[in-house]
Structure formats: C-alpha cells, structure tokens
Amino acid sequence: MINSKLKKDIILKAENISKQYRLGQVGTGTIAHDLNRWWHHVRGKENPYLKIGDVNDRSTKGNSDYVWALQDINFEVERGEVLGIIGKNGAGKSTLLKILSKVTAPTSGSIKSRGRIASLLEVGTGFNGEMTGRENIYLNGAILGMTKKEITSKLEEIIEFSGCERYIDTPVKRYSSGMTVRLAFAVAAFLEPEILVVDEVLAVGDAEFQKKAIGKMQDISREDGRTVLFVSHNMAAVQSLCTRGIVLQNGIVKFEGVTEEAIQFYLKQSADRFAIREITDRKGTGLVQLSNVSVFGTTREVLPQSGNKFVIEFEFDNPKNIDSDRMKFDFRIDDYAGQRIVWLSTTVVKQGIKGRGKVIRFEIEKLNLNKGTYYVTTHLVVDEELSDWIQNVFSFDVAEGDYYGTGKQVSPSQSKILMDYNIVFV
Amino acid sequence: MKNKMNNNNVSNDWLFEITPKNKFFSLNLKEVWQYRDLLFLFVKRDVITVYKQTVLGPLWYLIQPLFTSITFTIIFNNVAGISTGSIPPFLFNLAGITVWNYFTACLNGTSDTFKANAAIFGKVYFPRIITPLSVVISNLIKFGIQFLIFIAFYVFYYLQGANLTLNLSVLFFPVLIAVMGILGLGLGMLISSMVTKYRDFSNLLTFGIQLLMYLSAVMYPMELIKDKLPKFGWLVEYNPLAYIIQTSRYMLLNIGEISVLGLIYTFAFTVAIFLIGVLIFNKTEKSFIDTV
Numbered sequence: 001m002i003n004s005k006l007k008k009d010i011i012l013k014a015e016n017i018s019k020q021y022r023l024g025q026v027g028t029g030t031i032a033h034d035l036n037r038w039w040h041h042v043r044g045k046e047n048p049y050l051k052i053g054d055v056n057d058r059s060t061k062g063n064s065d066y067v068w069a070l071q072d073i074n075f076e077v078e079r080g081e082v083l084g085i086i087g088k089n090g091a092g093k094s095t096l097l098k099i100l101s102k103v104t105a106p107t108s109g110s111i112k113s114r115g116r117i118a119s120l121l122e123v124g125t126g127f128n129g130e131m132t133g134r135e136n137i138y139l140n141g142a143i144l145g146m147t148k149k150e151i152t153s154k155l156e157e158i159i160e161f162s163g164c165e166r167y168i169d170t171p172v173k174r175y176s177s178g179m180t181v182r183l184a185f186a187v188a189a190f191l192e193p194e195i196l197v198v199d200e201v202l203a204v205g206d207a208e209f210q211k212k213a214i215g216k217m218q219d220i221s222r223e224d225g226r227t228v229l230f231v232s233h234n235m236a237a238v239q240s241l242c243t244r245g246i247v248l249q250n251g252i253v254k255f256e257g258v259t260e261e262a263i264q265f266y267l268k269q270s271a272d273r274f275a276i277r278e279i280t281d282r283k284g285t286g287l288v289q290l291s292n293v294s295v296f297g298t299t300r301e302v303l304p305q306s307g308n309k310f311v312i313e314f315e316f317d318n319p320k321n322i323d324s325d326r327m328k329f330d331f332r333i334d335d336y337a338g339q340r341i342v343w344l345s346t347t348v349v350k351q352g353i354k355g356r357g358k359v360i361r362f363e364i365e366k367l368n369l370n371k372g373t374y375y376v377t378t379h380l381v382v383d384e385e386l387s388d389w390i391q392n393v394f395s396f397d398v399a400e401g402d403y404y405g406t407g408k409q410v411s412p413s414q415s416k417i418l419m420d421y422n423i424v425f426v
Numbered sequence: 427m428k429n430k431m432n433n434n435n436v437s438n439d440w441l442f443e444i445t446p447k448n449k450f451f452s453l454n455l456k457e458v459w460q461y462r463d464l465l466f467l468f469v470k471r472d473v474i475t476v477y478k479q480t481v482l483g484p485l486w487y488l489i490q491p492l493f494t495s496i497t498f499t500i501i502f503n504n505v506a507g508i509s510t511g512s513i514p515p516f517l518f519n520l521a522g523i524t525v526w527n528y529f530t531a532c533l534n535g536t537s538d539t540f541k542a543n544a545a546i547f548g549k550v551y552f553p554r555i556i557t558p559l560s561v562v563i564s565n566l567i568k569f570g571i572q573f574l575i576f577i578a579f580y581v582f583y584y585l586q587g588a589n590l591t592l593n594l595s596v597l598f599f600p601v602l603i604a605v606m607g608i609l610g611l612g613l614g615m616l617i618s619s620m621v622t623k624y625r626d627f628s629n630l631l632t633f634g635i636q637l638l639m640y641l642s643a644v645m646y647p648m649e650l651i652k653d654k655l656p657k658f659g660w661l662v663e664y665n666p667l668a669y670i671i672q673t674s675r676y677m678l679l680n681i682g683e684i685s686v687l688g689l690i691y692t693f694a695f696t697v698a699i700f701l702i703g704v705l706i707f708n709k710t711e712k713s714f715i716d717t718v
Contacts, residue, residue, distance in 0.1 A: 021716055034623075098715070102444060102551035105712040111444040119550060126546045130475040139471060142464035143550055 009079040011227050012100075012117075012195060016109035017073040019095050019251075020066055069095040070251045073109070077195075082221045082228045084242030084259055086235075086266045088303075089373065089395060092251040093231045097199050100229065115194025115227070118144055129173030133164055133183055136172050140187045154190045161216070162186035189216045195227045196220060217241055234371070235263050235400045236409060267303050267399055274394040277317070284386040288327065288357065290378055291317045295396040297367075304396065306418060307403030310367035312396075314360045314378070324357040328381040334392075335416055336373045342417075368419055370412040371400040446712075454708075457553045464552060468560035473567060487571045491527060495519040502645045510647070512589040513679050517579055522644040524576050525674045528569040528603065529610045529667065530635050535561035536614025537631055540622045540714050547715060554711040555704070558615055562607045569603070576678075593680040602677065605696050606670050612700035619703075619710035642667040647675075647682050666692035 022033075070092045077083050087093050098104045100111060101119030126143040127136050137158055141151040151158075159168055162183045164175070172180060188196075198217065214237060221228050221241075232238055238245065238259065245262025247255035255265040274293045282289075292315040297304045304310045314329070330345030344362055375395045380388040400409065403418045410418065458465075482489070495516055502508045503515035510518040536558035540547065543557055584590050620627045641661050643651070648668055652659040662668045669688040676684050 098548075099444065103548060104715045105446050106444065108446055112440040113443070114439070114441050116441070126550070128471055128475060131471060135474075139467045142461070142467045143546065143552060145461070145552065148463040148466075
C-alpha cells in the first residue's frame with residue numbers, strides 16, 4: 001500500500017468527544033430530571049443538565065450529580081498505526097473505548113471512521129459455559145461481527161492458535177480461566193476489521209501466551225496494515241506495540257506523542273490522592289476517621305513503580321486530638337481478584353516519632369509488589385474500640401519497574417510479589 | 427477503500443460516523459441481515475442451554491400447558507360451568523393456552539433484553555434487536571413442540587368420536603401466530619427499554635401478564651363475557667389479544683365467530699406497538715449502558 005506523503009491517510013477521527021454520566025442512584029430525582037429535560041426539549045431549548053457537571057476527578061467531592069467522564073477529546077489515527085491509550089484508573093480510557101466500539105453514545109461530538117471497528121473489550125464476551133469450545137468460537141465470532149462462513153474458514157487456525165485442541169468439544173465451563181482467555185483471544189485475533197480496539201486483554205494468560213498475543217497484534221498492524229487502538233496498564237506491552245501514545249487524565253487528553261514520551265508523561269503524573277471523607281460505607285464509632293489518602297513513588301510527582309520507593313500516606317479527621325499512642329492502624333492490600341497480598345500495621349513494627357494522630361505515613365524503601373492494580377482496606381482502632389473500618393476504600397496502580405536491576409520482568413500472573421534473592425550453585 | 431475518491435464531497439468518504447443521536451427511526455434491516463448468523467446462533471444457544479441440568483429436559487415444554495389445561499378444565503368448566511359447546515373443554519383450553527403461552531414467552535423473554543444482556547451489550551456492538559428477535563424465534567420452536575401436543579390431543583379426541591371439524595381458515599393460522607409474535611416483540615421491546623431506567627416496570631409485568639390472561643378470553647369464549655358482564659365487556663373487546671385467541675380457536679376448532687373489524691383493529695394495534703417499540707428500543711440502545 002503506497003501512501004502519499006503529502007496527505008495523511010486518516011482512518012479514524014475523533015472530534016470534540018464528550019461524555020457525561022449521572023452519578024448516584026436512579027429514583028424519584030431522575031424522574032424529575034427526565035421531565036425537566038423533556039420540558040426543555042419540547043420548548044426547543046437545550047438540555048439543562050449538559051451545562052453543569054464537574055471534571056472527572058474521583059478524589060474531590062463534586063458539587064453536581066453529573067460528571068464529565070470525557071471532555072473535548074480530539075485525535076486522529078492513521079491507517080496502520082498502533083495507538084496506545086494510557087491513563088490511571090478512572091481517567092476515561094474505558095469510556096473512550098466504549099464510545100469507539102459503539103457500546104455507548106457520546107454526549108456530544110462525533111467519531112468518523114473509514115473502516116470497520118471491532119472491539120476486544122475484555123475477552124470472552126458472550127461465552128456460554130454450557131456450550132463447547134467449538135460452539136463458542138462460532139457464537140463469539142458472530143457476536144464480534146463475523147459470519148458463519150468466515151469463522152468456518154478460519155476455524156482450524158483459531159483452534160490451533162488457542163492451544164485448546166484437546167478440549168475443543170468440551171463445555172467451556174470446565175475450562176480454566178486461562179484457557180477461556182486463550183480461546184477468546186484466538187477468536188478475536190482472527191477477526192479482520194480495519195480497526196481493532198483492544199482493552200486489557202494481556203492482563204491475563206501466562207507469559208508464553210502473552211508473547212504470542214503481542215506477536216499476533218504486531219502482525220495485525222505491520223503485515224496486514226490494520227490499525228489497532230490499545231489500552232493497557234502494561235507499559236511493557238504498550239512500549240513494544242504502540243507507535244504513538246495518548247495520555248488521558250480526568251477525561252482530558254493531557255499528552256499526545258511518541259510512545260516513549262507518553263509513558264514517561266504517564267509515570268510522572270501527580271500522585272493519587274483520594275478523598276475518603278464522603279464514603280459512607282464504613283463501620284466503627286467514627287471518633288477518628290480516615291479523610292485522605294495519598295499514594296506515590298519516589299517523589300510526590302511520581303506514580304508507584306516496582307522496585308522503587310513507595311509511600312502511602314493516611315490523613316485523619318481527629319477533632320478530639322487523640323494522641324497517636326491510643327491509635328492502632330492497619331491496612332491490607334488485595335490484588336484485583338480480591339486475593340489478600342499483604343497486611344501492614346502500626347502494631348507489628350517499631351514506630352517512629354509519636355505524632356498528633358493526624359497523619360500516618362508508611363514508607364517502603366523498595367516496593368516489592370509486581371505491576372498491577374491493588375485494592376486497600378483500612379482498619380483503625382482507638383482505645384481498643386473500632387473507630388473506622390472501610391473495605392476496599394481505594395485502589396492504586398503499580399507501574400512496571402526494574403526491580404531486579406537487570407531489566408528483566410516477571411509476569412504478574414506468575415508472581416504478585418517480587419523479592420531479592422541470591423543464587424548459589426553448589 | 428479508494429473507490430470513493432470520485433465523491434465530490436470529501437467529508438462524505440467516511441464509512442460511518444458515531445454521533446450522540448440516532449436517526450429518528452431506523453430498522454437497520456441491512457445491518458440485521460449482516461448479523462443473521464448471530465441471530466441463528468443465539469437461537470441455537472437458547473435451544474441448547476434452556477433445559478441443561480434438568481432431568482426432564484424438553485418434557486418441561488409439555489408439562490406446563492398440559493397441567494394448566496387440566497386445572498382450567500376442572501375450575502372453569504367443571505366447577506364454574508363455562509360451556510365450550512360441542513368441543514371437549516380440555517381441547518378448548520389447550521388451544522387457548524398453547525397460543526397464549528407463545529405470547530407470554532415472547533413478552534417475558536424480550537422484556538428483560540437490556541437487563542439480562544447488560545454484560546454483552548456493555549462490551550460489544552451488534553444490532554441489539556437481534557437479541558429480542560432470537561427470543562421470538564426460539565420460542566417459536568417451543569411453540570411448535572407444544573402445538574404438536576395439541577394436534578396429538580385433537581387426533582385423540584377425533585378418534586374418540588368428538589364432533590371436530592376443520593375450518594379452512596386454519597391455513598392462515600401461521601399469520602396469526604406471526605402477528606402474536608410481533609405484538610409480543612413490540613411490547614417486550616417497549617418494556618425492556620423502560621425497565622433499563624425504572625425497574626418498576628418489571629414488577630408491573632409479572633402480575634400484569636396474569637391479569638391480562640383473564641381479559642384475553644383464554645379460558646372462555648369471547649361472547650360469554652359480553653353476556654354475563656356487559657359492563658366490563660369493553661375490557662375484552664378492546665384487547666387485541668382476545669381477538670387473536672378467539673380467532674385461533676375459530677381456525678383450529680371451528681368454534682365461535684370471527685370478527686373482521688376486531689382483526690383489523692388487532693393488526694393495526696400490533697403494527698403501532700411494534701413501530702413504537704422499535705423507536706423506543708433504538709433510542710434506548712444508544713445510552714442504556716449508562717443507566718442500567
């Protein structure tokens with residue numbers, strides 16, 4: 001394919017994409033809003049709720065019930081490009097992909113495309129446990145937009161790529177989760193859309209399969225000249241696959257450019273600070289309550305990275321100025337699947353200088369959590385009485401780092417925890 | 427891709443555009459046709475999986491109408507003494523229930539389209555109307571099996587010497603069933619769209635269907651209510667379902683009468699409901715994932 005150098009071959013163009021969500025629950029308030037909106041519509045006026053709405057920032061308490069998950073997103077993608085879309089949890093990546101894959105409509109703006117878009121938002125969509133692997137290949141393929149004929153012509157390749165030949169006529173409910181992912185990815189990998197949208201697929205599966213999957217995606221873009229939009233937390237995958245990157249922050253495109261620079265920009269975003277005050281789902285007397293949490297790496301401006309310094313800072317509302325001596329605070333870190341990883345507490349290590357019980361900071365010199373998303377549950381006791389206990393109060397991401405100083409990575413599916421060790425041959 | 431270069435308007439050479447609003451009304455027939463294999467596979471999935479891990483399997487298709495007919499025969503014909511003329515009451519009830527079941531199966535199956543498929547709809551795009559369509563079609567298979575049972579009992583009673591005659595209009599029976607399916611589909615799409623925002627409608631549906639059955643002349647001839655309850659006769663007279671049930675009994679058992687006006691009304695009602703259903707459904711499919 002010969003592209004003229006003067007004119008770029010734009011295959012996808014996003015123009016002023018914005019997306020608004022309503023927060024809170026649907027109830028009588030919604031009916032009132034619906035009626036009001038309808039009344040404005042009848043009189044030919046603009047939707048009154050489009051004007052209000054806060055920037056999408058989870059950590060601050062918003063003033064309105066409406067929030068902009070995306071605001072004025074503009075970008076262009078050239079044919080054959082692999083565009084990485086990166087950003088922290090809740091930055092709007094998934095919303096953008098949902099709009100691109102037509103799952104939800106933008107509130108305003110438009111996307112223009114010169115090719116068929118197929119999405120791979122979390123693999124295995126529409127898999128039915130009762131049906132066999134083979135039947136699911138057909139069902140899943142059809143859901144993704146293939147015709148039966150197309151699937152039949154690629155069936156052998158799909159089965160081979162998935163590595164599930166032996167179980168292909170077994171119901172999928174007997175598959176391990178790894179096998180399901182492999183089968184699902186195999187179906188999607190043999191889709192032939194001009195634009196492929198991929199979200200987080202590579203988070204699961206073993207290292208060998210991830211390699212295979214990355215290779216397949218490279219083939220798709222390099223050899224077939226097809227375009228890929230790739231969303232991932234896996235910076236290594238972004239780096240090796242993407243030709244260009246976009247960094248989303250609070251629903252706004254903050255950076256657009258070369259992959260390398262986009263990743264650097266992403267890692268240097270200001271630390272996560274979570275406002276905890278408005279969380280109501282908590283137990284305890286409330287004498288002292290968690291108010292804010294900050295999570296950061298080597299400095300406040302750097303995100304946590306495996307192998308680097310890691311700080312997690314808890315701030316408390318302590319109106320009675322209770323001394324830190326009377327407080328026992330602990331928290332637990334779980335992985336994305338709810339598996340308990342580690343428990344840290346003020347009761348098990350020697351404490352530093354006594355404070356006024358307003359801020360507790362845990363400092364870890366060399367973070368030995370592997371890359372991934374983690375959830376935190378906090379637990380505070382004052383004078384032997386439960387004061388504040390919040391389950392899954394917030395989540396944070398650990399980015400890939402050079403833990404071993406060798407540049408080598410261990411897949412999180414093999415190892416959630418990293419540790420230093422010596423090897424001796426005897 | 428380059429074959430559209432002769433287009434004088436450059437912005438026109440986009441393949442498609444994603445915008446906040448849908449066209450006011452679109453059936454997307456072309457797109458549905460592209461996804462016809464998906465429709466077929468959904469039907470296949472429904473048929474394969476519906477009675478997995480049950481002992482009796484597809485026999486459940488038969489047990490339900492048979493037992494309902496027996497119950498109705500005992501209560502309405504033996505106890506309450508409703509007359510079904512020369513037709514055996516059991517056969518009369520079985521005919522009504524078999525047809526009625528198809529309607530409720532379509533309505534129930536399509537009315538939670540969005541809620542039940544939120545996981546898929548939240549991830550992949552395909553014409554959403556494929557899902558309710560597949561429900562209507564897979565229920566047609568179920569209806570076919572139940573109808574065979576009706577035929578079996580028809581033959582049984584005939585051999586027993588019951589006074590059964592065929593009416594030539596039975597040739598139009600498939601049309602009647604299609605109308606019923608479309609009505610169920612239209613209503614179901616309407617309700618499924620409203621349920622995404624206000625779950626109240628799914629509660630309404632559960633007992634609404636039960637009440638509706640009593641107003642649809644399932645277990646009594648339509649004329650009966652006009653005689654006995656002239657004040658409330660209009661409730662049945664304005665119910666398009668009553669005409670469908672009444673007409674299907676006329677076709678299958680040659681009993682009662684056909685109301686041409688009633689049938690025209692039923693057709694018009696069905697078309698209107700279906701169009702409104704498609705309209706609301708199209709509007710909902712664009713944004714339901716944010717409210718479900």
